[in-house]
Amino acid sequence: xxxxxxxxxxxxxxxxxxxxxxxxxxxxxxxxxxxxxxxxxxxxxxxxxxxxxxxxxxxxxxxxxxxxxxxxxxxxxxxxxxxxxxxxxxxxxxxxxxxxxxxxxxxxxxxxxxxxxxxxxxxxxxxxxxxxxxxxxxxxxxxxxxxxxxxxxxxxxxxxxxxxxxxx
Amino acid sequence: xxxxxxxxxxxxxxxxxxxxxxxxxxxxxxxxxxxxxxxxxxxxxxxxxxxxxxxxxxxxxxxxxxxxxxxxxxxxxxxxxxxxxxxxxxxxxxxxxxxxxxxxxxxxxxxxxxxxxxxxxxxxxxxxxxxxxxxxxxxxxxxxxxxxxxxxxx
Numbered sequence: 200x201x202x203x204x205x206x207x208x209x210x211x212x213x214x215x216x217x218x219x220x221x222x223x224x225x226x227x228x229x230x231x232x233x234x235x236x237x238x239x240x241x242x243x244x245x246x247x248x249x250x251x252x253x254x255x256x257x258x259x260x261x262x263x264x265x266x267x268x269x270x271x272x273x274x275x276x277x278x279x280x281x282x283x284x285x286x287x288x289x290x291x292x293x294x295x296x297x298x299x300x301x302x303x304x305x306x307x308x309x310x311x312x313x314x315x316x317x318x319x320x321x322x323x324x325x326x327x328x329x330x331x332x333x334x335x336x337x338x339x340x341x342x343x344x345x346x347x348x349x350x351x352x353x354x355x356x357x358x359x360x361x362x363x364x365x366x367x
Numbered sequence: 368x369x370x371x372x373x374x375x376x377x378x379x380x381x382x383x384x385x386x387x388x389x390x391x392x393x394x395x396x397x398x399x400x401x402x403x404x405x406x407x408x409x410x411x412x413x414x415x416x417x418x419x420x421x422x423x424x425x426x427x428x429x430x431x432x433x434x435x436x437x438x439x440x441x442x443x444x445x446x447x448x449x450x451x452x453x454x455x456x457x458x459x460x461x462x463x464x465x466x467x468x469x470x471x472x473x474x475x476x477x478x479x480x481x482x483x484x485x486x487x488x489x490x491x492x493x494x495x496x497x498x499x500x501x502x503x504x505x506x507x508x509x510x511x512x513x514x515x516x517x518x519x520x521x
Binding site: 207208211212264265266267295297298307308310311312314316342345 | 422424425427467468469470492493495496499500501504505507509
């Protein structure tokens, strides 16, 4: 798909999200001149430890989007057992490059699909945020806390939430 | 939903294997692959746009001249399978009004391709995708499995 088509598709999504905002996050461009870098503010999901937090993240779209996934990075510090590495990079399977890998680690259907939009990506990230588990600990220290020391885990999440409010 | 610990390490393996196997000097790309904050998107396709680039597996992209024989066969087979999928022109009679890949509305006369699961897309949009992943973007049905079962029922 030609470069200008990815820009058109992203522009369309931006306009759609401005017209019909989706609950749970607000999305815009990090810099008005660059349609390929988005800045998103995720509102900590209600009734979770992250409630009250505002988490800023960036999405970096490739020129051949939607054939390839964007990369996503949390700029606000976050303490969570899954799906974020220590630098805040989001590691969920739907953001993994498409195709069948020879190791059989993930099926093609679990990986990136070109029907994903900013909205579907954010919905996945928010649901993961709301539902920590210890199946795939991307942040091993946070996973250890979450499993063995829930009090400490809660304390660290609360600190992130507080810090995220100060950042605004 | 998984994390990317394994995927990241395996992708690094892929790239390092690729370098050893073909020993292509990659100028700027190697430094951008070093760990660190990724402020800008890392383009894996550094080749001139005139050369076709293929995607033998996730995180691996290579120009046609650097494919192994096995990969060439696989890609040729894939192209053949794609060409066997029926095409047509959008005539307005389908329930689907929008191509789920480009999110653009179908207009009468647009070239479209039918997948065995009966989902339709712009031919150009879906063909590019099927070269990367032989999966229907809407229902995640593997296209080859659906093709085989449709042959069996014939």
